[in-house]
Amino acid sequence: MRFPNPNKFNRLVSIERRNAVQEESYGSPQVVGWDELAKVYASIATVDGREYVVPGLNQNVPLATHRITFRWPGFRVKPKDRIGYEGRSFNITRVDNVEEANRFIQVLATELPV
Structure with missing residues (x-):
């Protein structure tokens, strides 16, 4: 695999x-949120799109998969993390350290429906 072109980030x-x-002292869990670890410049490309039917709702929900590529942020990006971009959220499903060189990270992520 060749290294990505950073001019496209x-x-x-x-x-x-x-x-x-x-858990708080009374046994109820605290509100869970998301912490921003870093802001990086990236390229975003759609690689797959489909719709699926949600049981009970009788409506189609779009599901898009994107390839997001950025420079190594200095820490390990994990599949449990997510990417935020202009109010959109992308759940990471796969993380690739391009050529294991700690220079570029490429993730596959599914966009959450709004």
Whole structure:
């Protein structure tokens, strides 16, 4: 695999990680949110799109898969993380460290329906 062209990194995205769930003294969990780990410039390309039917709702829901590529942010990006871009959220399903060189990260992510 060749290294990606960084000149195409024209979208400022945020890498986010879910807060740890901690129980309060009364046994109820705290509200879980997302922490922004870093903002990086990336390229976003759609690689697949489809619709699926949600049981009970009788409506089609779009599901798009995107390839998001960016420079190594200095920490390990995990499949439990997500990418945020202009109010959109992408759940990471796969993380590739391009050529294991710690220079570029390429993720496959599904966009969450609004």
